[in-house]
Amino acid sequence: MQSTSSNCIFCKIIEGLIPADIIVQNEHAIVIKDIFPKAPIHYLIIPKLHVADVAHLNANQYEIGTQLFCLAQQVGSSLPNKQDFRLIINNGANAGQSVFHLHMHFLSGMPHTGLTDVEL
Ligand code: AMP
Ligand code: ZN
Numbered sequence: 001m002q003s004t005s006s007n008c009i010f011c012k013i014i015e016g017l018i019p020a021d022i023i024v025q026n027e028h029a030i031v032i033k034d035i036f037p038k039a040p041i042h043y044l045i046i047p048k049l050h051v052a053d054v055a056h057l058n059a060n061q062y063e064i065g066t067q068l069f070c071l072a073q074q075v076g077s078s079l080p081n082k083q084d085f086r087l088i089i090n091n092g093a094n095a096g097q098s099v100f101h102l103h104m105h106f107l108s109g110m111p112h113t114g115l116t117d118v119e120l
Pocket of ligand 1: 009020032033034035036037044089090096097098099100120
């Protein structure tokens with residue numbers, strides 16, 4: 001498993017090769033604003049290791065999931081008024097994934113009523 005992929009837009013953001021609106025980052029993952037927000041607050045929580053999707057996580061990489069949850073909790077706790085938030089991971093093109101570097105959508109600031117009310 002390579003740590004970065006040369007034709008991956010999220011790897012380029014992580015390496016600082018293309019700009020992004022960075023909310024917070026640590027050694028494991030970075031949180032950026034989604035370029036086409038689907039909610040008033042729409043962030044992407046992206047592991048720094050290049051892994052295509054959940055299905056391609058090796059058994060020794062499950063810790064990445066914990067790291068993404070950790071940042072989701074941190075970002076969520078910094079929202080005004082203890083706003084609720086929604087986390088979504090698309091796995092595979094038929095599930096709506098368009099960037100094949102694992103990432104978690106963090107959505108907040110609007111009421112969500114069901115599983116299908118946002119198209120990512
Ligand atoms: P997905 O469809 O689940 O793979 O989500 C990919 C997300 O990445 C989409 O919501 C895009 O709007 C977002 N995106 C693509 N390119 C960029 C970029 N350069 N900076 C920030 N967000 C991006
Ligand atoms: Zn990548």
